[in-house]
Amino acid sequence: MSTVIFAFSIFCGWLIFDIVKHRKIKLEIVLSSLIVAIIAGVLWWLLDLLF
Structure with missing residues (x-):
């Protein structure tokens, strides 16, 4: 759940x-945020498994 x-x-x-940086919402910005969140979540889950 913490992941x-x-x-x-x-x-x-x-x-x-x-x-804030680009002053507008575009699909590209939302998708890049989603990709970063997925990568960070997977790495956090792997760290949780290791420790």
Whole structure:
């Protein structure tokens, strides 16, 4: 469950950062935020398995 919360937090943070940076919402920005969140979630899950 913590992995999902972490990935969602990364998604929201990355999305807010990109919206402030580019001053508009585009599909490309949302998809890049989603990809980063998925990668971060998978890495967080792997770290959780290891430790």
